[in-house]
Amino acid sequence: MDASSETMLRGRLVFSQAGGRVPLHHMRVEVRPKRTLGYGASISLTTDAAGIFTAAIPKGTEQVELLVHDVVHTYDSQGKSVETPFEVAKVLLPLGDGATVDLGDVAIRFWPYRSDFPTPRAGSKEKVPSQEYTSGFMHSLELAFARRVPETLSMKLSVLAEGERLSMAEIQQHYPLSLTQKVEQDQPGRTRSDAWLGDQLLNGFDVALRVGRDASDAKRMRVEIRWPRGASKTDSGVAFDMTDADVTLEDRGNEVCATRIVLQVNSPDGQGGWLPTKAHEARPGDRDWEAVKRVVRCQYLLHGAIEGHIAETHFQTEQHAVAVYRNLRRNPIRRLLAPHLQEIVAQGVDGDSFAWGPTGILVTQSALKPSDLNVAFERSAGRYCWSTFSPRNPIHPTHRYAKAAQLYWSVLTEYVAAFFAENRASIESEWAEVKRLSDDLVSHSPPYVAEGKSANVVPADQNELDRPDVARATINGVLRSVRPITSSDAVGPGEMDKLLSFCRYVLFQATFNHSWTHDGQTDVGGELEYATFGLRGGSVGPSDSKDLVPPTKILVESLSVNALGMYANFGKLLTDEMHDVAPALKSALLARRDEFAALGVDVSTIRSRINL
Numbered sequence: 001m002d003a004s005s006e007t008m009l010r011g012r013l014v015f016s017q018a019g020g021r022v023p024l025h026h027m028r029v030e031v032r033p034k035r036t037l038g039y040g041a042s043i044s045l046t047t048d049a050a051g052i053f054t055a056a057i058p059k060g061t062e063q064v065e066l067l068v069h070d071v072v073h074t075y076d077s078q079g080k081s082v083e084t085p086f087e088v089a090k091v092l093l094p095l096g097d098g099a100t101v102d103l104g105d106v107a108i109r110f111w112p113y114r115s116d117f118p119t120p121r122a123g124s125k126e127k128v129p130s131q132e133y134t135s136g137f138m139h140s141l142e143l144a145f146a147r148r149v150p151e152t153l154s155m156k157l158s159v160l161a162e163g164e165r166l167s168m169a170e171i172q173q174h175y176p177l178s179l180t181q182k183v184e185q186d187q188p189g190r191t192r193s194d195a196w197l198g199d200q201l202l203n204g205f206d207v208a209l210r211v212g213r214d215a216s217d218a219k220r221m222r223v224e225i226r227w228p229r230g231a232s233k234t235d236s237g238v239a240f241d242m243t244d245a246d247v248t249l250e251d252r253g254n255e256v257c258a259t260r261i262v263l264q265v266n267s268p269d270g271q272g273g274w275l276p277t278k279a280h281e282a283r284p285g286d287r288d289w290e291a292v293k294r295v296v297r298c299q300y301l302l303h304g305a306i307e308g309h310i311a312e313t314h315f316q317t318e319q320h321a322v323a324v325y326r327n328l329r330r331n332p333i334r335r336l337l338a339p340h341l342q343e344i345v346a347q348g349v350d351g352d353s354f355a356w357g358p359t360g361i362l363v364t365q366s367a368l369k370p371s372d373l374n375v376a377f378e379r380s381a382g383r384y385c386w387s388t389f390s391p392r393n394p395i396h397p398t399h400r401y402a403k404a405a406q407l408y409w410s411v412l413t414e415y416v417a418a419f420f421a422e423n424r425a426s427i428e429s430e431w432a433e434v435k436r437l438s439d440d441l442v443s444h445s446p447p448y449v450a451e452g453k454s455a456n457v458v459p460a461d462q463n464e465l466d467r468p469d470v471a472r473a474t475i476n477g478v479l480r481s482v483r484p485i486t487s488s489d490a491v492g493p494g495e496m497d498k499l500l501s502f503c504r505y506v507l508f509q510a511t512f513n514h515s516w517t518h519d520g521q522t523d524v525g526g527e528l529e530y531a532t533f534g535l536r537g538g539s540v541g542p543s544d545s546k547d548l549v550p551p552t553k554i555l556v557e558s559l560s561v562n563a564l565g566m567y568a569n570f571g572k573l574l575t576d577e578m579h580d581v582a583p584a585l586k587s588a589l590l591a592r593r594d595e596f597a598a599l600g601v602d603v604s605t606i607r608s609r610i611n612l
Contacts, residue, residue: 006056007095009064011103013051015326017112021105023051025433026329028085030067033057034092039065049432066091068108070325072580073335079583081335089125111326113444118378119311120319120444122345131321131345136577137611140570147567148560155556164552168528168544171552175559176566178526191530194284197293198249198256203401205520206304207513208312208380210392210464212457214248221249221256221395222457225299230372232268238550239268240534242367245299246456256396259284261292265539268367280540291540297531298539301524302366305533306373309521310356311380313514317610318344319381319445320506327437331430332423336416336503339580340510343571343611354561361561365533365550382449386505387483387498388467395460401516404599407592408512408606412504415588420500427499431491434499438485443475445482511573515607522565528555565612573608581608 013024027047033040047053068089089108112123122130155174180191214220225245248260263280282292321341328334358370391405486495529543
């Protein structure tokens with residue numbers, strides 16, 4: 001193109017957000033000149049580190065359309081990484097006259113942060129989530145819903161005909177067998193035993209619950225579940241009890257058994273307060289021992305869903321996903337992490353309605369209000385940081401979760417270290433992106449919340465606990481929970497190891513830890529007489545009493561949601577339906593298949609991402 005017949009176009013892409021302008025660096029842009037008669041030839045370019053782009057377009061161009069692209073990483077049949085661009089924004093801009101046209105700052109709503117939630121999460125673009133489900137998962141979900149239709153219709157007809165007269169057993173028969181029901185068929189009484197409860201507290205789905213040592217007797221193990229005592233519900237919803245549980249466990253050689261339970265049952269007074277606390281202390285052989293164990297199972301189900309499943313894996317992963325997608329473009333770390341961060345935002349949008357929102361199951365089926373959940377989420381996020389985490393040490397020969405977590409951690413250590421060795425030069429050359437990632441993580445993380453201490457329970461080890469002695473950053477006068485990965489645009493001493501630790505932590509939470517807690521919650525939450533999210537009427541009583549559990553409509557919804565989680569299966573590491581799992585990770589996992597199997601873990605069930 002002759003210089004006299006062209007116009008030099010210049011502009012800068014920036015994030016659309018309040019406050020200072022932040023450049024959209026290294027973004028792929030397609031510039032399409034437009035005249036009255038139509039579009040001219042497209043020009044492909046990439047913004048620089050400052051978000052700036054330039055292009056020579058035909059003189060007389062009246063408008064330009066900017067198509068902004070991101071990329072998705074997959075692997076071909078030979079295991080080679082493939083980048084596929086996809087459109088994330090489209091902007092049509094008018095042009096003025098002159099040999100040079102400066103568009104100035106062009107704001108793009110790209111992976112915005114939400115400002116209405118207590119933990120860092122992704123906002124939407126024109127009411128469209130920053131990330132949507134893949135077509136493969138949507139197909140899996142459609143099949144899951146199709147499998148639910150017969151049981152759902154059958155249950156609805158029964159509810160219409162019988163209503164509250166339906167027993168829990170009559171409700172249960174319309175749904176698939178849960179793990180506890182299957183075990184009971186083969187070993188009657190097993191899932192209600194003292195040893196089963198001990199095993200659940202050690203190895204169950206609540207990955208945030210840490211069994212420690214009894215402060216008064218180090219030979220015993222002990223664990224507590226405690227809830228903040230805010231106001232009780234005063235709306236038209238069901239009034240549930242809020243109960244703290246303190247469980248002592250004893251080593252019986254080849255099993256760990258619950259031997260003492262202390263409950264603090266708080267029942268609502270109907271006016272926003274609580275009736276005087278009722279204490280229940282029970283031991284094996286006591287008349288109410290079985291009823292008290294059932295209350296513990298219910299508190300465990302609720303605590304595990306909130307603290308372990310949602311706070312530790314879902315919201316941690318979404319926090320990491322926003323920062324990764326906003327900042328990593330050229331750095332190979334994007335290719336390492338992004339495939340395992342797919343779909344988390346879409347799942348979170350659904351979770352806002354059916355799980356933790358005002359009408360979600362965690363609110364409608366428990367004593368907790370949305371404000372209580374928000375406090376819990378912010379408190380949990382305020383304790384977590386990648387920098388001092390490693391999986392807990394086993395405290396008993398039967399501590400399968402700890403052993404499996406450490407085994408998977410070793411797989412990730414080898415895998416990530418090999419990736420860093422192979423890509424070290426590129427990681428270092430694009431370190432400025434790591435600095436922006438680090439800054440985003442730190443500045444958007446919640447205020448730091450010190451780990452709570454109990455007078456009754458001594459931590460068995462410090463691996464998963466925060467270390468206050470490791471310095472944090474203060475941003476805008478707030479001490480932040482997440483520590484920086486790096487302090488400059490060039491890698492400093494020890495910072496490559498910090499980045500490796502961050503990547504390993506992200507992968508651990510998004511794959512193994514979420515798989516353990518998601519699948520385990522489905523196992524625990526599928527039998528009404530075993531556990532429900534909430535109890536009422538004093539909580540302690542016969543397991544088949546409908547006076548203690550939620551109303552029929554809520555029980556039906558609970559089992560329906562649980563069944564969906566059982567049926568929808570898409571996005572596994574080894575199945576690799578989207579062809580985006582690195583061959584090296586699959587090989588590393590398969591090499592340890594037998595070691596995992598010895599711990600009761602089928603590696604084919606480990607998920608590659610969080611999509612449910």
